[in-house]
Amino acid sequence: MSEGQLDSVEALLEEARLMAWMPSPVERLRLREAAGLSRAQVAAAVGVGRQTVANWESGETDPQPPGRGKYLKLLKGLAEIHPAPTPEAPGNAGITAPQAPVAPTAPQSLPAAAELPPTAFRPDGLVVQGNPEPCIRCGVVTPFKATDGRSLHPGAMCQPPAAKPPAATPRAATPAVTRVPAPAAPLQPSPTPARVPSPTPARVPSRPQRRAQSSARAQAETNTLITGAVHEELERAEGDADVALQALVKRAIPDVMRLFEETRATARYQYTAYPSLPDILHKPSKREPDQIWEARPNFHHPHYSLKAPGNVQVTALDANAAYLSALKCWLPIGKLEHHAGSDGVDAKRSGVHLITPAPWNHPHLPDPLGDREEPGALWITDATLRLLLRLSGPKYGLIEAPTVHESWTSGATENFLDALRKVLAAARETALAQDDTITEGYVKAMYSKFISTMGESIHNREIQRPDWMHIIHSQAYANLWGKAYKAHQAGLEVIAMMGTDELHVSGDWRQVFTEGRGLTQMKIKHSDAKASGEYTVGQVAR
Numbered sequence: 457m458s459e460g461q462l463d464s465v466e467a468l469l470e471e472a473r474l475m476a477w478m479p480s481p482v483e484r485l486r487l488r489e490a491a492g493l494s495r496a497q498v499a500a501a502v503g504v505g506r507q508t509v510a511n512w513e514s515g516e517t518d519p520q521p522p523g524r525g526k527y528l529k530l531l532k533g534l535a536e537i538h539p540a541p542t543p544e545a546p547g548n549a550g551i552t553a554p555q556a557p558v559a560p561t562a563p564q565s566l567p568a569a570a571e572l573p574p575t576a577f578r579p580d581g582l583v584v585q586g587n588p589e590p591c592i593r594c595g596v597v598t599p600f601k602a603t604d605g606r607s608l609h610p611g612a613m614c615q616p617p618a619a620k621p622p623a624a625t626p627r628a629a630t631p632a633v634t635r636v637p638a639p640a641a642p643l644q645p646s647p648t649p650a651r652v653p654s655p656t657p658a659r660v661p662s663r664p665q666r667r668a669q670s671s672a673r674a675q676a677e678t679n680t681l682i683t684g685a686v687h688e689e690l691e692r693a694e695g696d697a698d699v700a701l702q703a704l705v706k707r708a709i710p711d712v713m714r715l716f717e718e719t720r721a722t723a724r725y726q727y728t729a730y731p732s733l734p735d736i737l738h739k740p741s742k743r744e745p746d747q748i749w750e751a752r753p754n755f756h757h758p759h760y761s762l763k764a765p766g767n768v769q770v771t772a773l774d775a776n777a778a779y780l781s782a783l784k785c786w787l788p789i790g791k792l793e794h795h796a797g798s799d800g801v802d803a804k805r806s807g808v809h810l811i812t813p814a815p816w817n818h819p820h821l822p823d824p825l826g827d828r829e830e831p832g833a834l835w836i837t838d839a840t841l842r843l844l845l846r847l848s849g850p851k852y853g854l855i856e857a858p859t860v861h862e863s864w865t866s867g868a869t870e871n872f873l874d875a876l877r878k879v880l881a882a883a884r885e886t887a888l889a890q891d892d893t894i895t896e897g898y899v900k901a902m903y904s905k906f907i908s909t910m911g912e913s914i915h916n917r918e919i920q921r922p923d924w925m926h927i928i929h930s931q932a933y934a935n936l937w938g939k940a941y942k943a944h945q946a947g948l949e950v951i952a953m954m955g956t957d958e959l960h961v962s963g964d965w966r967q968v969f970t971e972g973r974g975l976t977q978m979k980i981k982h983s984d985a986k987a988s989g990e991y992t993v994g995q996v997a998r
Contacts, residue, residue: 474528481515483540487531488513490538496681496718502526505918506717681715682883686895697894704898709909712902713918719875727872729919731791734864736808736835737922739912748808748926751840751933755822755953759996766994770951770962773969773989774981775939777884778932778957780903781975783877785839785931787924788866800863806838807865808923813844814856821854821944822953824937833861837923838868839930843937864923876906881975888973932956939978943968951993957981962993 479487488498495513499506504523511517512527519527588599589607598607685704693699704711736747760768775781786806793800800807812833816823824843828834836844841858848857880903887895909916911925933956940950940959948963958981969978980989 471525474525474532477532478519478528479531479535481513483535484531485513486540487534487538491534495721496714498527498530499717500714501530505720506714507720507723510721681711681718682879682895682899685711686898690894701894701897704894705901708898708901708905709916712906713916715879715902716876716906719879725789725869727789728791729921731921733920733922734792734794736864737792746922747835748922749825749828749834749836749840750926750929751824751826751828751836752929752955753822753824753826753933753937753953754955755827755950757949757951758819760949760951760993761996762991762993764994764996766992768949768951768962768993768995769990770960770993771965771990772981773959773961773965773978775936775957775959776973776977776979777881777900777903777975778935779907779928780877780880780884781935782928782932782956783873783903783907784870785873785927786842786868786870787872787927788838788868789872790866792864792866792923795863795865797862798860800865801841801860802865804868805865806868806927807863808835808837808926809841809863809865810835810861811841811844811858812861813858814848816855818854821950822937822940824855824934826933837927837930838865839927839934843934877903885974929956939969 488495495506495509499509502509502523503526508517508523509527512519588597590596591598592606601607685707686700689700689703690697693703739746760766760770788806792807800809810833813825816825824840824847825834825836841860844855844858846852847854880899884896884899886892887899905915907925907928910919911922912920936953936956936959940953943959943961943963943965944950946968948961948965948968950959950961952958952960959978965978971977971979973979982989
């Protein structure tokens with residue numbers, strides 16, 4: 457057998473030994489907490505997600521490859537550093553048990569290791585059976601052993617030694633004496649022995665309580681992830697803000713995925729990170745896009761032009777953190793399933809749909825499908841379909857409902873990424889209040905890269921959901937369209953709308969939008985061409 461084959465055999469044997477040793481979920485949790493490690497630290501060392509470690513510790517799942525080997529090695533080392541405490545009888549802490557007489561022939565030394573059964577030493581601290589020996593507490597012979605090999609009754613099973621009759625004492629002969637019998641004392645009931653309360657079992661928290669406790673722990677950990685990373689890179693850069701920000705942008709993808717796992721700690725359901733995808737969601741090549749139309753608007757009002765002379769004042773507005781706000785959208789959480797016709801259209805489902813849209817007859821407003829040149833059917837996201845259906849409803853009445861030909865959808869929720877969105881939004885708000893441009897740039901890199909790499913990307917191997925990426929993009933465009941419609945309804949003229957965050961209007965926009973840098977606010981968009989964010993256009997003959 458070659459040396460390489462021997463190494464492979466040894467690796468299999470080591471794996472088998474660790475599997476045979478695998479501790480219980482309760483012991484896994486005890487070892488981690490005894491070492492003062494967070495689930496995030498263990499997850500990073502083992503190479504799995506934080507939620508995976510939480511599932512291993514709760515017993516919902518058992519450790520599986522590829523992280524199982526590293527995880528068990530870590531637990532093995534922690535068990536050597538933090539052995540399980542010796543079980544003690546509940547309620548007897550600090551009380552010395554009465555010593556029972558032990559026969560001279562009773563062995564007083566520890567039994568030899570060869571006399572103990574192979575399972576005598578268990579890492580979870582449970583007692584096991586071995587050679588009967590006197591209990592080190594009560595002296596009564598028992599086959600149970602503690603983890604150090606000494607005989608010990610488990611729990612509260614220690615027993616008082618059997619009472620022995622008093623030995624007869626020789627008495628000296630005395631003359632007979634006549635005694636007058638004393639009056640019989642009234643019979644007293646024998647005293648009832650004090651009842652030793654049985655140990656109260658630990659109260660198992662309810663599922664909502666466990667979720668609340670887990671949420672509190674996760675929140676405490678996530679609060680330090682962003683600030684800790686910023687401080688770490690500032691120290692490495694010796695206070696150079698530009699160098700620190702560059703380093704933070706480079707680590708934004710793994711950091712945001714770790715943050716994503718932290719915010720998933722109290723989730724009620726699992727999601728599919730690598731589902732099998734239909735061909736329409738696969739890129740034909742690296743340079744070619746898939747078949748999903750994201751409805752990116754590039755609208756310019758046909759009655760106004762920069763080339764025409766005029767004095768119509770226009771303000772370019774910027775929607776703050778458009779992609780961060782778009783994290784609140786309906787996302788499919790499972791594998792996409794095919795549906796014919798409109799069967800896949802459901803308020804509780806999400807995905808992509810093949811539709812034929814109705815014509816858009818409102819030149820003063822941007823088309824919700826953007827400037828699409830090719831007519832006919834096209835694949836759109838759930839976010840775009842929801843927008844079209846709203847606009848075809850009685851509240852707007854702007855368009856006819858599209859015809860849905862087929863769909864790929866799954867059960868969905870609108871709050872899947874809401875916890876992550878709230879953590880990033882809070883960090884961004886704090887950074888803005890403190891004029892902390894480093895943290896602000898770091899947060900922006902995290903949410904933008906999180907969205908852009910969740911499709912078919914070599915930069916993020918932890919997830920592949922191009923359907924999510926398209927839906928979030930489309931939700932950002934739908935949010936911007938809503939702002940354009942709000943401006944139009946308030947009497948402003950919508951001159952242009954571009955990308956996910958740029959809206960150009962004429963009129964008193966501050967009467968419609970609150971100025972600022974908050975997620976729900978708008979600010980003037982500055983560019984090299986328009987430093988002030990304001991310019992003039994002329995009217996074109998209608």
